[in-house]
Amino acid sequence: MQPLAAPASARRDPAPSRAAYRLHRLWLTPLFRTLVRVGLPGFALAFGVGLWLSDPARNAALAERLAAMVQEIRQRPEFLVRGMEVVGASGPVQAALPAVLDITFPASSLALDLEALRARIEAIDVVRSAELRIRPGGILEVAVTERVPVLVWRSRAGLDLLDETGHRVAGILDREARADLPLVVGDGADRAVPEAIALLAAAGPLGERLRGLVRMGERRWDLVLDRDQRILLPETGAPAALERALALQSSEDLLGRDIAVVDLRLDRRPTLRLTTAALAELGRIREASLAGDSR
Amino acid sequence: MTDLYQSQRMMRKMRRVAIERGLVAVLDVGTSKIACLILRFDGPEGFREADGVGPMAGQSRFRVIGAATTRSRGVRFGEIHAMQETERAIRTAVQAAQNMARVRVDHVIACFGGAEPRSYGIAGEIEIADSVVSEQDVARVLSASDMPDLGQGREVLHAQPVNFALDHRTGLSDPRGQIGHRLACDMHLVSVEAAAIQNLLYCIQRCDLELAGLASSAYVSGLASLVEDEQELGAACIDLGGGATGISVFLKKHMIYADSVRLGGEHVSADVAKGLHVPAATAERIKTVFGGLIATGMDDREMIDLGGDSGDWEKDRRRVSRTELIGIMRPRVEEILEDVRARLDAADFASLPSQSIVLTGGASQMPGLDGLAARILGSQVRLGRPLRVQGLPQAVTGPGFASAVGLCLFAAHPQDEWWDFEVPAERYPARSLRRAVRWFRDNW
Structure with missing residues (x-):
């Protein structure tokens, strides 16, 4: 019988060995394939980096080098801001801005948080809006739009200037400092500034007689004239009520008479209150007429 | 018998799993070569009807993505003769096909040519309980078929119901849902040597593969090389292989006879x-x-x-x-063809309505074979090539690959066999009841 085992010098067997066959099949398994081609290098990389970073001294040195590199890039002349230019600000604001922004020039533009700086500038009462940008050449340009005061508000805290939205602009010490602006008085007057402006515009015909507006109970306005005359305006529709009073004034010279209060709070029942002297006079006239009748 | 039933059902389940996973390999273990094709199943239909392709009997469902052939070693007469050698050859083919497909396959459907297939026509008849034929009734009539004596060490490879008769009507292909009283069925059964199956199973398991189906190569090469009307009207497919020549006779799209001549x-x-x-x-x-x-x-x-x-x-x-x-x-080829003639005569092939004969297989490429075969087998002889399937490389479209291609069709669209029907429900309770009665009698 021929030996069953093939001789060593036999022709090369084209068949893969059992192990090679199994390995080939394993290699064709998708999960295993991804594991070897992605997982293994990834793991080796992570492991190597982890090992290298596990030494604290090396870690610190790396951090230091990184910080130095960041610093170096920040200090490059391309990123330097050397000065500041303010546009559209009045003298006091311009003087206050460096203190508000608190930047020591030269600074790196990467370190400047323009959004935060803008918020800080806009926190100033007198500034309505601000635009910041870094101009080529390393100049920080601050464009400021200021609020325009339209009213003087006498509140418990003192005298303030208000803009057309009711926002405080600045405080003043003396009413005479801004005698050109109308006066409003009372708590909560700053929250009703648009209405006040409308009323003041409507009250134009009163001219010099107008003393100011008083906010009553934080809900409605009183128009105060000289000679202690008052026009009590309703909560809603105040300008229209005022127009009616002014119409009476122009036709009947209402306010020129001896009247203390014109009460327009109730739309359908305007009321007049006479001054004490006028009331006494009226009483006297009535008495006289009664006596005349009885005669 | 139940053992076979279970193992065949297991293979069917395996095939379903493989098709769900979308990959299955087919392996043609021949005497002169071993071919391995890897099929990918891409969902139900790759083509729309408008493309003019049509369903193509389920073929458009798959695509061949890997093909490899290797010289067969250790196979004689279509049977495994030296296990180690065959295992190596299978390994070579499978590895090369996997390499081409760049995927790993776990399920394989195999066919082989030899192992002395013997073909039996058996019949069964039952009374139907409620006049409508149900799937249960089909299973019952298949089980009621009288089993022939297969002989020692033989296994059933195919058991296909080929014809159903309901009362006086015959020639039904699917009696389910029809109304009648007596259901009869003709079944075609192919038995082969059990040892050949065992050997093949062992070789495939050694290659870390799961067997998802087994077929006779005579049957599958008939599937691949007979055209539809030949299968319908009656034709014989002669697969001239290396070591064995397979014969399969088809009528009404069913195989009705299979045999093999141990010459090639x-x-x-x-x-x-x-x-x-x-x-x-x-x-x-x-x-x-x-x-x-x-x-x-x-x-x-x-x-x-x-x-x-x-x-x-x-x-x-x-x-x-x-x-x-x-x-x-010439004398040897004449001998082979004479043998085939004898087998066909024994199977009463001459009484079929059409007697066309298709020659396929590697040995059918001999020049002049059609002339010689016409002289011995009859005038209606043609040389057949396997059907073309998607993605099949040009190198494996020859007649030698008829059984590999047929196996692809078999994998995609197997015919219903006996084990595709559930076991009739009443068989189990009856037996267990009998067992319980016996236990009582023995113990009390």
């Missing part, structure tokens, strides 16, 4: 080697290049150098004429 192309090569005193490899080459079956006057003048490296000048310079070569090959 390798015997022709062996005759050439013996007759011309040349090594087997040279004989194979001479047969393939110069071979023929019908000699003409021209062939006397065509001289063939036999070559050789014996060192003897006289021997190495021998020349033979092509006529001599034909003279050696």
Whole structure:
């Protein structure tokens, strides 16, 4: 019988060995394939980096080098801001801005948080809006739009200037400092500034007689004239009520008479209150007429 | 019997799993070559009806993504003869196909040519309980078929119901839902040597693969090379393989007979080697290049150098004429065809409505075979090539790959077999009841 085992010098067997066959099949398994081609290098990389970073001294040195590199890039002349230019600000604001922004020039533009700086500038009462940008050449340009005061508000805290939205602009010490602006008085007057402006515009015909507006109970306005005359305006529709009073004034010279209060709070029942002297006079006239009748 | 039923059901389940996963390999274990194709199943239909392709009997569902062939070793007469060698050859083919497909396959459907298939026609008949035929009734009539004595060490490879009859009507292909009283069924059963199946199973398991189906190569090459009307009207497919020649007869799209002749192309090569005193490899080459079956006057003048490296000048310079070569090959081919004729006669092939014969398989490429076969088998002979399936490389479209291609069709669209129907429900309770009664009688 021929030996069953093939001789060593036999022709090369084209068949893969059992192990090679199994390995080939394993290699064709998708999960295993991804594991070897992605997982293994990834793991080796992570492991190597982890090992290298596990030494604290090396870690610190790396951090230091990184910080130095960041610093170096920040200090490059391309990123330097050397000065500041303010546009559209009045003298006091311009003087206050460096203190508000608190930047020591030269600074790196990467370190400047323009959004935060803008918020800080806009926190100033007198500034309505601000635009910041870094101009080529390393100049920080601050464009400021200021609020325009339209009213003087006498509140418990003192005298303030208000803009057309009711926002405080600045405080003043003396009413005479801004005698050109109308006066409003009372708590909560700053929250009703648009209405006040409308009323003041409507009250134009009163001219010099107008003393100011008083906010009553934080809900409605009183128009105060000289000679202690008052026009009590309703909560809603105040300008229209005022127009009616002014119409009476122009036709009947209402306010020129001896009247203390014109009460327009109730739309359908305007009321007049006479001054004490006028009331006494009226009483006297009535008495006289009664006596005349009885005669 | 139930053991076989269970194992076949298991294979069917395996096949379903493989198709769900979308990958299955088919393996044709032949005497001269082992072919492995890897199929990918891409969902229900790759083509729309508007493309003009149509469902194509389920073929458009799959695509061949890997194909490999290797010289077979350790297989004789279509049966595994040396396990280690065959295992290695299977491994080579599977690895090469996997390499081409770049995927790993776990399920394989295999076919083999030999193992002495024997074909039986069996019949069963039952009374139907409620006049409508249900799936249960089909299972019952299949189980009621009288099982022939297969003999020692034989297993059922195919058991296909080919015909149903309901009362006086016959020729039904699917009786389910119809109304009648008596349901009868004809079943075609193919049995093979159990040892051949065992050996193949062992080789496939050694390659870390799961067997998802088994088929006779005569049957699957018939599936691949017979066209539809031939299958319908009756035709025989002769698969001239290397070591065995498979015969399958089809009628009404069912295989009704299968057999195999243990002779094939390798015997022709062996005759050439013996007759011309040349090594087997040279004989194979001479047969393939110069071979023929019908000699003409021209062939006397065509001289063939036999070559050789014996060192003897006289021997190495021998020349033979092509006529001599034909003279050696022809008697053997005639013998094969006579044998086939005898088998077909035994199967009463002559009584079929149409008697067309299709020759396929690697050995059918011999020039002049159709003329010779027409003289022996009858006039309606043609040479068949397997159907073309998607993605099949050009190199494996030849007639030698008919069974591999047929196996693809078998994998995609298997015919219902006996084990595709559930076991009739009443069989189990009856038996367990009987067992319980016996237990009572024995113990009380």
